[in-house]
Amino acid sequence: MPISSRFTDTLEYECLRRFAFHSYADAYHEVAEYMDFYNNRRIHSSILDLAPNEFYQRNQTEELTIKEVRV
Structure with a gap:
């Protein structure tokens, strides 16, 4: 899988x-x-102002809705 x-x-x-x-x-x-x-400390506005690992962990136990991204 290519890196974005x-x-x-x-x-x-x-x-x-x-x-x-x-x-x-x-x-x-x-x-x-x-x-x-x-991955662990930098917040990302497109994933609810969470770090990617925190978003991933929380998404395992609750349904999180990410912000709409305009392309």
Whole structure:
């Protein structure tokens, strides 16, 4: 399944452009930290101002309705 372009744009803007990586290990570390932030702490307005993991967990036990997204 391809990664959405919106996510890759956000990753590039909020993480990759902020750092000058000196090695692959440095880049890997920063991207891993950003992924944790993105999935566990960064709120997303389109999913009820929840982080993705919180939305997923709550959606397992209650029916959540996401906001309409205009394309």
